[in-house]
Amino acid sequence: VDGSPNQVIWKFNSKGGFTTKFVYEWLEKDLSGPDYKLIWKAKIPLKIKIFLWQLFQNAIPTRDNLRKRNWPGNPTCSFCHDIETADHLFFGCVF
Numbered sequence: 001v002d003g004s005p006n007q008v009i010w011k012f013n014s015k016g017g018f019t020t021k022f023v024y025e026w027l028e029k030d031l032s033g034p035d036y037k038l039i040w041k042a043k044i045p046l047k048i049k050i051f052l053w054q055l056f057q058n059a060i061p062t063r064d065n066l067r068k069r070n071w072p073g074n075p076t077c078s079f080c081h082d083i084e085t086a087d088h089l090f091f092g093c094v095f
C-alpha cells in the first residue's frame with residue numbers, strides 16, 4: 001500500500017508471522033507423512049514396522065538396489081526372469 005513501510009513476511013504461514021512452533025510443525029509434517037504414521041501406529045511387531053518402513057523407502061536389499069551399490073550378481077528374480085525390485089518381489093512376481 002502506498003505510504004506504508006515495507007514489511008517482511010513468512011510465506012509458509014497464512015498470517016505471515018514467523019514462529020518457531022510453526023517451523024517445528026512444518027518440519028515434523030514433512031518428515032513423517034501419513035503413510036508412515038499408518039505403519040508406526042499399527043498394532044504389529046516393531047521389526048515388521050521397521051521392515052515396512054524400509055520397504056516404503058525402497059531400502060530393502062533387493063537385487064536392483066544391490067546393483068546400485070556395485071554388487072556384481074545377477075539382478076533377475078530367483079523365481080522368474082524379471083528384474084528383482086521391491087515392487088516386483090512383493091507385488092508383481094507371479095510366484
Ligand SMILES: [Zn+2]
Pocket residue numbers: 077078079080081082088092093094095
Ligand atoms: Zn519374479
